[in-house]
Amino acid sequence: MPNLPEKNVNAITNRKAVDLFNKLANTYRERFFSVEAYQDPLFRFLAYLKNEASVLDVACGPGNISHFLLKQKPGLKLTGMDLAPNMIQLAEQLNPDGSFLVHDAMEIDLLEESFDAITVGFLFPYLSKEQVELFIQKAWWKLNKHGILYLSTMEDLYENSRIRTSSTGDEVMMYYYESTFLVNLLEKTGFQILLTHTQPYAVSDTETDTDLILIAAKIP
Helix, strand or coil: CCCCHHHHHHHHHHHHHHHHHHHHHHHHHHCCCCCHHHHHHHHHHHHCCCCCEEEEEECCCCCCHHHHHHHCCCCEEEEEEEEEEEHHHHHHHHHHCCCEEEECHHHHCCCCCCEEEEEEECCCCCCHHHHHHHHHHHHHHHHHEEEEEEEEEEECCHCCCCEECCCCCCCCEEECCCCHHHHHHHHHHHHEEEEEEEEEEEECCCEEEEEEEEEEECCC
């Protein structure tokens, strides 16, 4: 069997991830809707935003980050997007003051408006290195002058990226990124790093991941 072109491999991998999240939308909401574990960096992010700032929540899932942001600053003009329709349905129900749409994270450049801030909560574990590089470039262009970018992912060597099995037995490709790689990429793209934060996340009784959170400002 011939090797698939990189673009096609990424498309298949992304589709499997979207199908899984669409299938497990309610389970994901019940397990991960609270972002209390990440509230400190989220408060740091909010401190950079005006009360009526426009925010794009990329790969918003059931709207967990959106919910936290709107609770703290109800005046935010928040738009959430996700490629899983069931996630968007939940986000709309749980965040009536936000605006949500089914949209591909890799096509944020097709959105007509630009934003004061962009949040990207645990999207990168489902994107290849080439996709991450392209996404960050597009995010820079979608941000207004001095716009703020918040992103979270899982830190490890990229070489340790692997297929992982969910609690339901579904398999999905998970990508890891080192903080040095992402910091260098952000700075090269035209961002100033405002925060680099890591914290442990217990996957099970025997396995622990490292969550990585970065906040960066667009340099005009």
